[in-house]
Amino acid sequence: MKKVQKERVAGGSLPPQGGASGRCKDDYRVGFLAADKAGDAADLPASRDDDQRKIYISNSAGKSRADVVICGAGIAGISAAYHLAVKRRMKRVVLVDERPPLSLTSDKSTECYRNLWPGPGDAMVGLMNRSVDLMEELARESSNSFHLNRRGYVYVTADPKRISHFERFVKETSELGVGPVRYHTGQRGDLSYTPHHSTGFDNEPNGMDLILDSKIIQRHFPYLSRDILAVIHGRRCGWLSVQQLGMYMLDRARENGVRLIAARVENIDVADKKIQAVHLREGSGTATVSTQHFINAAGPLLREVGLMVGVDLPVFSELHLKMAFKDTLGAVPRNAPMLIWTDPLILSWSEEERAMLAESEETRSFLEQLPSGVHTRPEGGPDSDILLGLWAYYTPPAEPVFPFSIDPGYPEMVLRGLSTMIPGLKGYVERLPKATVDGGYYTKTRENRPLIGKLPIEGAYVVGALSGFGVMAACGAGELVAAHVAGSKLPHYASAFALERYEDRGYQRLLETWSDSGQL
Numbered sequence: 043m044k045k046v047q048k049e050r051v052a053g054g055s056l057p058p059q060g061g062a063s064g065r066c067k068d069d070y071r072v073g074f075l076a077a078d079k080a081g082d083a084a085d086l087p088a089s090r091d092d093d094q095r096k097i098y099i100s101n102s103a104g105k106s107r108a109d110v111v112i113c114g115a116g117i118a119g120i121s122a123a124y125h126l127a128v129k130r131r132m133k134r135v136v137l138v139d140e141r142p143p144l145s146l147t148s149d150k151s152t153e154c155y156r157n158l159w160p161g162p163g164d165a166m167v168g169l170m171n172r173s174v175d176l177m178e179e180l181a182r183e184s185s186n187s188f189h190l191n192r193r194g195y196v197y198v199t200a201d202p203k204r205i206s207h208f209e210r211f212v213k214e215t216s217e218l219g220v221g222p223v224r225y226h227t228g229q230r231g232d233l234s235y236t237p238h239h240s241t242g243f244d245n246e247p248n249g250m251d252l253i254l255d256s257k258i259i260q261r262h263f264p265y266l267s268r269d270i271l272a273v274i275h276g277r278r279c280g281w282l283s284v285q286q287l288g289m290y291m292l293d294r295a296r297e298n299g300v301r302l303i304a305a306r307v308e309n310i311d312v313a314d315k316k317i318q319a320v321h322l323r324e325g326s327g328t329a330t331v332s333t334q335h336f337i338n339a340a341g342p343l344l345r346e347v348g349l350m351v352g353v354d355l356p357v358f359s360e361l362h363l364k365m366a367f368k369d370t371l372g373a374v375p376r377n378a379p380m381l382i383w384t385d386p387l388i389l390s391w392s393e394e395e396r397a398m399l400a401e402s403e404e405t406r407s408f409l410e411q412l413p414s415g416v417h418t419r420p421e422g423g424p425d426s427d428i429l430l431g432l433w434a435y436y437t438p439p440a441e442p443v444f445p446f447s448i449d450p451g452y453p454e455m456v457l458r459g460l461s462t463m464i465p466g467l468k469g470y471v472e473r474l475p476k477a478t479v480d481g482g483y484y485t486k487t488r489e490n491r492p493l494i495g496k497l498p499i500e501g502a503y504v505v506g507a508l509s510g511f512g513v514m515a516a517c518g519a520g521e522l523v524a525a526h527v528a529g530s531k532l533p534h535y536a537s538a539f540a541l542e543r544y545e546d547r548g549y550q551r552l553l554e555t556w557s558d559s560g561q562l
């Protein structure tokens with residue numbers, strides 16, 4: 043191994059990937075002015091280029107009023123603001139973030155989506171199907187400004203014992219609402235396999251293709267290992283630009299009156315178990331926004347912000363990394379889908395490498411069986427040669443800290459893992475390419491389902507614990523939390539994501555035997 047974890051480099055403060063800065067240019071410069079200039083959030087004009095749209099809050103006693111204050115302008119908070127202001131026409135919605143929008147976790151994501159989620163129950167599939175419906179709606183109205191594609195997720199196995207698991211998985215998830223299964227077994231009467239398109243999302247098949255015929259696998263995926271025995275091609279899946287989706291929703295929200303404030307939510311006044319006001323700080327300036335509704339969309343800081351209203355949310359975090367490198371060898375075609383190896387892996391090492399890895403407790407486990415789920419996809423348009431690679435081979439629970447340290451051995455581990463699935467990548471293991479590594483925290487509940495809904499304080503809500511699925515769930519999650527705030531009819535999956543679920547005895551029993559978290 044070339045770069046065993048001897049040194050660690052700082053992460054979490056890397057510039058956002060993909061060129062866009064994350065900062066809303068001048069939108070984000072918010073003045074904290076003297077008390078006599080303090081205004082009411084709703085009184086300020088919505089014009090984008092008017093200086094007065096800034097919310098002026100005092101260094102001392104300035105007060106504003108808002109109908110809803112949202113803490114966190116990640117993809118979840120932005121979606122909540124969009125649904126409240128644009129879809130529900132709610133006035134005086136204030137979005138507060140101490141960082142530029144989308145810059146903490148959301149723009150570090152792999153930006154992929156899928157409706158393919160396991161049970162128990164159909165809640166995850168229901169939420170994701172709704173979220174994809176909403177993303178498609180936004181893509182249509184914005185001329186696909188965020189490059190939504192539908193290339194699919196290709197899950198592969200080379201283990202004959204796992205084929206029956208694949209068969210069961212497609213059958214069960216199809217029944218949960220993922221869509222029809224098309225079997226490709228090489229027998230007469232099989233439907234023909236329809237390959238995906240590189241761009242766009244219309245006119246693509248739904249559901250899943252289960253391919254057991256090696257001829258079809260090799261014809262359509264010639265770059266994958268010949269050892270692969272079965273492929274599931276999930277079709278309501280693909281990727282997008284989260285930066286562009288987030289900015290599209292944020293722009294629409296701002297046009298509809300949402301105010302973005304660059305500040306830290308420092309504490310929250312609660313009296314008689316009701317939200318009263320939110321206290322903000324920006325530098326040495328402080329401000330208070332009176333409100334009866336507060337949404338916690340603080341991403342990895344969800345628990346910290348939850349404690350401000352006296353609710354200890356049952357979440358923990360794991361650090362997940364992602365590498366990007368130039369595929370100069372052309373090992374993966376530019377039109378490839380998301381590619382996922384689903385078998386556990388044992389990496390091969392030379393004698394010298396084995397001895398080196400065995401020396402340290404941190405690296406000794408790399409000699410043993412490592413988890414499944416190493417995955418890759420091409421990033422960028424046809425002129426790009428970037429590949430993304432991810433593998434959660436070591437993700438213990440961790441307290442979120444920023445900046446966090448990055449394992450310098452990560453690219454090599456990912457490339458070794460990926461080259462089992464894509465032999466053309468082996469060339470990079472010998473000669474490691476220059477790689478950029480970034481990442482963030484998956485903040486999650488123990489069963490890896492989100493928290494969306496009311497908290498046991500009147501007027502307090504949460505949209506979080508979005509783990510490794512916050513981009514794909516954002517539109518549906520924002521819509522759901524907005525429905526809670528508005529007190530409107532909730533979709534059938536709402537109760538599965540409410541905090542109250544943990545009070546249910548049946549759910550507690552279910553948790554004891556919960557096996558598949560569905561996470562990559």
Ligand SMILES: Cc1cc2nc3c(=O)[nH]c(=O)nc-3n(C[C@H](O)[C@H](O)[C@H](O)COP(=O)(O)OP(=O)(O)OC[C@H]3O[C@@H](n4cnc5c(N)ncnc54)[C@H](O)[C@@H]3O)c2cc1C
Binds near residue numbers: 115142148149153505
């Ligand atoms: C490596 C990696 C790959 C991923 N891949 C995918 C993927 O392919 N598909 C997918 O769907 N998801 C993916 N995810 C998960 C996804 O990125 C997250 O679930 C999602 O971004 C969470 O969004 P959020 O808005 O909840 O949090 P964030 O984006 O972290 O936003 C929270 C915001 O709250 C602000 N905040 C917190 N506390 C305060 C405070 N006190 N005052 C003011 N502001 C505050 C923060 O500054 C931050 O901007 C991935 C994540 C990682 C790390």
